[in-house]
Amino acid sequence: MKKIEVTGISSKYEDLRVLEDISLYADERELVSILGPSGCGKSTLFNIISGLIKPDAGKVLIDGEDHTGKPGRVSYMHQKDLLFPWRTIMDNVIIPLVIRGEGIEKARAQADKYFPVFGLEGFQDRYPSQLSGGMRQRAALLRTYMFKSDIMLLDEPFGGLDAITRRKMQEWLLQVLEKLGSTILFITHDIDEAIFLSDRIYLFTERPASVRRVFTVDIDRPRGSKTFTSDRFNRLKESILELL
Numbered sequence: 001m002k003k004i005e006v007t008g009i010s011s012k013y014e015d016l017r018v019l020e021d022i023s024l025y026a027d028e029r030e031l032v033s034i035l036g037p038s039g040c041g042k043s044t045l046f047n048i049i050s051g052l053i054k055p056d057a058g059k060v061l062i063d064g065e066d067h068t069g070k071p072g073r074v075s076y077m078h079q080k081d082l083l084f085p086w087r088t089i090m091d092n093v094i095i096p097l098v099i100r101g102e103g104i105e106k107a108r109a110q111a112d113k114y115f116p117v118f119g120l121e122g123f124q125d126r127y128p129s130q131l132s133g134g135m136r137q138r139a140a141l142l143r144t145y146m147f148k149s150d151i152m153l154l155d156e157p158f159g160g161l162d163a164i165t166r167r168k169m170q171e172w173l174l175q176v177l178e179k180l181g182s183t184i185l186f187i188t189h190d191i192d193e194a195i196f197l198s199d200r201i202y203l204f205t206e207r208p209a210s211v212r213r214v215f216t217v218d219i220d221r222p223r224g225s226k227t228f229t230s231d232r233f234n235r236l237k238e239s240i241l242e243l244l
Helices: 042-049 089-093 095-099 104-112 133-147 163-180 191-197 225-229 231-242
Strands: 004-013 016-026 031-035 057-062 075-077 151-155 183-188 200-204 211-216
Touching: 004 042, 016 031, 016 042, 016 057, 016 183, 016 211, 031 191, 042 151, 042 183, 075 133, 089 095, 089 104, 089 133, 095 104, 095 133, 104 133, 133 151, 133 163, 163 191, 183 191, 191 225, 191 231, 211 231, 225 231
Parallel strands: 031 183, 031 200, 075 151, 151 183
Antiparallel strands: 004 016, 004 057, 200 211
């Protein structure tokens, strides 16, 4: 059974068609990227998958059950970290648990065991302004994980980082996912990032977005800096570039 499956999703805003018959899926523990031009409707699709808006047609299936238009089943992280500057990193991270009714101390204890996994050990009592951009994104990802750990939607989470930090965060994310076992849908404009991170890539057209082609990334794991210069990587990159 597919962990998450989108079938025949179409959506429009007033008279503007945004999505046109989108179908995709991710199996358990897969990272699947959505690659496409700016403004083609990728974030709209995430809003539909997360249940924030309803599509005009199609369904969102999670573990085989219909979750179309039902919020709260998946976690969703935007490009900006959206950390509250007046709260410590710990108190930012536990927000999903507190919203669900957990007591503060119990929520802190539950989140604390994940700080070493996310490379944040020792930063529990720091404030966002005291962390680098990469560290803030780690904190935002941990908060996302605390909301729902099995399915995460990541909308260009590294898009605002400099190139060196971004590359380090990509490698770090793959290491973390090996430990967590989450299923990830990942939006990006970056071909290298999509290939490096993904098990499968859905290439979208211009708006109204449809799936132009699906690429299986048959590159061995674990992946590292040498992956970017491998023959398989560059052949796949060339195939994608030919369609853009």
